[in-house]
């Protein structure tokens with residue numbers, strides 16, 4: 001059994017640093033938010049099981065308090081539309097030629113190393129595991145429960161909340177449309193709901209008694225307080241930590257978040273094939289309307305373009321994930337950001 005017991009309703013500071021795959025979440029960020037009384041999360045998405053375990057070990061070296069690990073749940077295979085994907089590839093080819101990169105023409109099956117990560121988390125349990133993009137099977141959830149791990153399911157609507165309750169997760173992370181990064185919709189092809197977070201919390205509350213974590217667009221203490229008043233036991237913030245000292249956010253992404261010329265965020269499938277909210281830029285405007293519902297294929301297809309954009313520090317061609325509260329982000333130590341948000345939230 002895990003020696004940890006996470007009571008989300010009893011966190012010293014009910015603020016959770018969202019898992020942020022792609023480099024932003026680091027062991028240092030987790031430890032800093034833990035030290036401030038909140039709860040940090042590692043993001044296992046896009047990493048191998050071995051890399052995940054290395055991050056868990058590094059985090060244990062920095063904090064003695066419980067922390068979470070987030071997993072991408074793979075979609076059932078065979079859902080992605082081949083023709084639409086080839087058409088999108090053809091659309092991106094001139095850009096690839098311009099920047100001297102090759103786009104993949106074939107896409108190997110990719111389940112984000114799901115089985116290996118679950119095996120590692122069963123062999124060496126952590127306090128909390130959260131899921132996005134779907135749910136584990138009941139057997140998988142049972143197995144993690146048996147080793148003492150608390151389980152959180154990301155849900156973006158009432159039906160997903162009911163499905164998560166049915167497999168026996170402990171907590172729901174209710175993600176509103178304001179959220180930065182990917183929407184956690186359980187099916188790739190679903191268009192994500194647009195009911196604002198505070199209303200969505202009320203709808204989910206009516207459907208289940210499970211404790212709720214609120215996520216999406218919470219950038220100020222007042223917004224955190226409103227989410228807690230709406231019945232959430234904790235607030236999960238991603239964008240608010242992107243400019244923190246401990247985050248692994250790229251310099252280009254940090255600069256864009258602080259650049260008043262980026263005035264707007266939009267939800268797009270342009271970069272990965274799944275809906276995700278980011279700062280509006282030229283790539284999204286050009287390609288967003290044509291991107292197919294194909295994840296993770298579109299993620300792999302655009303990867304060389306994004307790597308080239310990162311190399312030349314071009315914010316117009318990079319995925320700059322950010323939530324609607326992006327104008328409120330601040331730089332500095334994550335512990336200070338957490339403490340200030342909580343001070344403001346308490347009024």
Ligand SMILES: Cc1cc2nc3c(=O)[nH]c(=O)nc-3n(C[C@H](O)[C@H](O)[C@H](O)COP(=O)(O)O)c2cc1C
Nearest residue numbers: 018020021132179180181216217237238239321323
């Ligand atoms: C850069 C970035 C990466 C993210 N990666 C993940 C992830 O790997 N897993 C996950 O469950 N959520 C991920 N999210 C979504 C967060 O869990 C959370 O729902 C979101 O950050 C809340 O909205 P906010 O950014 O407005 O605070 C990510 C968000 C951002 C901004």
